[in-house]
Amino acid sequence: MADLRFSRRASLGLLASAALIRPARAAARLSYDLRPQAVAKGVWMIEGSTEYFTMENGGAIVNCALLQGDTGLIVVDTGSSLRYGEALKSVADGLDLRGVSTVINTHHHPDHFFGNQVFADRPILALGETILQADAQADALADNMYRILGDWMRGTDPVIPRNVISGGDVVIDGRAFLALPLSGHTEGDLALLDRESGILIAGDLVFYDRAATTPSADLPVWHAALDTLEGTGAAAVLPGHGPIDRSGAAIPQTRAYLRWLEDTLRTAAGQGLDMIEVMDLPLPPEFAGLGAEPEEFHRSIAHLYPSIEREVMPRAN
Ligand SMILES: [Zn+2]
Numbered sequence: 358m359a360d361l362r363f364s365r366r367a368s369l370g371l372l373a374s375a376a377l378i379r380p381a382r383a384a385a386r387l388s389y390d391l392r393p394q395a396v397a398k399g400v401w402m403i404e405g406s407t408e409y410f411t412m413e414n415g416g417a418i419v420n421c422a423l424l425q426g427d428t429g430l431i432v433v434d435t436g437s438s439l440r441y442g443e444a445l446k447s448v449a450d451g452l453d454l455r456g457v458s459t460v461i462n463t464h465h466h467p468d469h470f471f472g473n474q475v476f477a478d479r480p481i482l483a484l485g486e487t488i489l490q491a492d493a494q495a496d497a498l499a500d501n502m503y504r505i506l507g508d509w510m511r512g513t514d515p516v517i518p519r520n521v522i523s524g525g526d527v528v529i530d531g532r533a534f535l536a537l538p539l540s541g542h543t544e545g546d547l548a549l550l551d552r553e554s555g556i557l558i559a560g561d562l563v564f565y566d567r568a569a570t571t572p573s574a575d576l577p578v579w580h581a582a583l584d585t586l587e588g589t590g591a592a593a594v595l596p597g598h599g600p601i602d603r604s605g606a607a608i609p610q611t612r613a614y615l616r617w618l619e620d621t622l623r624t625a626a627g628q629g630l631d632m633i634e635v636m637d638l639p640l641p642p643e644f645a646g647l648g649a650e651p652e653e654f655h656r657s658i659a660h661l662y663p664s665i666e667r668e669v670m671p672r673a674n
Pocket of ligand 1 (some may be wrong): 447464466561570597
């Protein structure tokens with residue numbers, strides 16, 4: 358398996374060599390334009406597109422946070438590729454605060470940690486459960502990302518976090534956080550409340566004006582996590598995808614979307630609809646305009662509908 362993967366990536370390398378004879382315009386297209394947005398004193402975010410991964414966006418769909426520490430910047434989540442990690446490092450270097458001191462990954466989805474490769478000589482922190490999931494799934498996740506994003510992924514080899522962060526009050530490079538070890542979006546979802554700014558870095562437990570993704574979701578557990586996040590009384594929420602939320606709308610929106618999604622699938626299963634028929638259902642106006650819809654709804658049907666059908670449909674004895 359590993360050899361196959363190596364040879365496939367090596368052949369991508371050959372394609373890359375062939376690309377040298379293409380016009381320079383084609384090569385220029387493969388560059389990320391990441392801009393740091395100051396969201397509080399000593400805190401910046403890089404806001405991703407609210408689309409799904411496409412060749413046009415190069416997988417730059419995730420939010421990353423940069424926070425000023427004593428010896429450099431603490432970076433939370435690193436994007437979907439080696440190339441993205443390099444662009445993120447350039448942004449950090451440009452802030453002129455001695456570069457990146459520490460990396461934290463909120464969870465094991467590839468858009469949140471495949472840029473780690475650039476920071477492999479720095480401490481990379483994550484929940485223990487996230488490390489287990491990344492170890493188990495990194496190869497399959499990488500194969501999928503190469504399939505979707507092709508040349509954008511060139512040279513990317515997942516670097517798994519190796520430093521365990523646990524919950525409670527923690528100080529990272531001199532900066533105080535409340536670390537919340539949660540789950541529901543995946544088996545391990547880390548949220549961080551930055552004590553100084555009051556900003557809650559929520560990872561993918563919160564999506565704002567962008568449909569939630571559910572490939573690893575446990576919906577009841579996710580709802581409990583949202584309650585915990587709301588209980589922090591954060592001044593603002595920096596979601597995994599979508600703009601920063603200073604109005605308190607992002608957590609209720611995520612909760613309402615997940616409720617609607619589950620109710621819709623349960624009702625459909627009760628009516629005996631098959632998957633194709635469920636995909637034809639219209640989205641209500643409040644969710645139809647979310648980023649990545651209706652594609653994300655369709656993916657969620659594929660992730661969640663089989664088990665909901667088994668639960669809801671009467672058993673044939
Ligand atoms: Zn995710």
